[in-house]
Amino acid sequence: MGSLRDGYRAAVIGATGAIGGAVANHLAADPRCAEVRRFGRRPVAGETPLDVTDEASIAAAAEDVGEIHLLFIATGGLIVGEHRPEKALSQLNAEALQAQFALNAVGPALALKHFHRSLPRGERSLVGALSARVGSIGDNGLGGWYGYRAAKAALNQYMRAASVEIARSRKQAALAALHPATVESDLSKPFRPAGAGDPVIFTPAQSAEALLHVLDGLSSEQSGGFWAYDGSAIPW
Ligand SMILES: NC(=O)c1ccc[n+]([C@@H]2O[C@H](COP(=O)([O-])OP(=O)(O)OC[C@H]3O[C@@H](n4cnc5c(N)ncnc54)[C@H](OP(=O)(O)O)[C@@H]3O)[C@@H](O)[C@H]2O)c1
Incomplete structure (x- = not known):
């Protein structure tokens, strides 16, 4: 990550x-990169377990993370519990919609709440959160997947709002909602292979490299945007 200072520290949630x-x-x-802290709801590498639906666990994990220059939020789910994505209005279920919102929107927002304090004030920092192109309202021509789409759209709004607030104290920060490809x-x-209209299916390593490249290239003026793996802007 050439845009971050040499010896930068990172945290990955999920x-x-x-x-x-x-x-x-x-x-x-x-x-x-001097250090990568890896957080998961199952403890990873001796870290405090972090479940994004349990705010106390997020707060506990954030407490001793120290200064981080890169925060990457990679949690999320398409099938939550036994609830599969809806194909029709008749399948809407309040509990499933709320579970989608809790996992894909509220969880990352609470992670931002507790981890943004670890971003340095006088240096460049980056925050990426995994959204999905199907969370785009403007790009929704297919319908369906009500709960997942709406939760990702809400995540995008949380990222946008946080980018405005964080810019006041951390002028060199850049936040991004990211579509990782299929x-x-x-x-x-x-x-698969229906995906989100992506022309190719990436391996996780290909997606990671592409997303980090996109993040690395964002200016602080571009903070709060919604970007695909190839660096193209996605409509809200
Ligand atoms: N794969 C795609 O094609 C695609 C496309 C568009 C967007 N995305 C988005 O990319 C993100 C990652 O997807 P992926 O493909 O890497 O899926 P994945 O392999 O299933 O990873 C999901 C991650 O979220 C974690 N997680 C789930 N519930 C959690 C909770 N309550 N607290 C903490 N962690 C939790 C999982 O932890 P466990 O290991 O404990 O289950 C896992 O680390 C998701 O937000 C997804 O919506 C993926």
């Missing part, structure tokens, strides 16, 4: 996931 794990590995292989993982397996 480091047990396909994309989160690949992001953490990519950062760990960067000679400029990526080989447990999450996408039942739905």
Whole structure:
């Protein structure tokens, strides 16, 4: 990550996931990176377990993280519990919609709440959160997947709002909601190759490299945007 200072420190939330794990590995292989903290709801590498639906666990994990120049939030789910994405209005279920919102929107927002304090004030920092192109309202021509789409749209709004606030105290910060491509993982397996209209299916390592490249290239003036893996802007 050439835009961060030499010896930068990073934290990945959802480091047990396909994309989160690949992001953490990519950062760990960067000679400029001094340390990568990996958080998961199952404890990873001796870290405090972090469940994004349990704010106390987020606060506990953030407490001793120290200064971080890069925060990557890679948690999320498409099937939550036994609830599969809806194909029709008749399948809407209040409990499933709330579970989607808790995991894909509120969880990352609470992670921002507790971890943004660890971003340095006088240096460049980066925050990426895994959204999905299907969270774009403007790009929604297919319908369906009500809960997942709406939760990702809300995540995008949380990222945008946080970018405005964080810019007041950390002028060199850049936040981004990111679409990782259609990526080989447990999450996408039942739905491939339909994906989100992406022309290719990426391995997690390809996605991680592309996303970190996009983040690295963002200016602070671009903070709060919604970007695809190839650096193209996605409509809200
Ligand atoms: N794969 C794709 O094609 C694709 C496309 C668009 C967007 N995305 C987004 O990319 C993100 C990562 O997806 P992926 O493909 O890497 O899926 P994945 O391999 O299933 O990873 C999901 C990650 O989220 C974690 N997680 C789930 N619930 C959690 C909770 N309550 N607290 C903390 N962690 C929790 C999982 O932890 P466990 O290991 O403990 O289950 C895992 O680390 C998701 O937000 C997804 O919506 C993926």
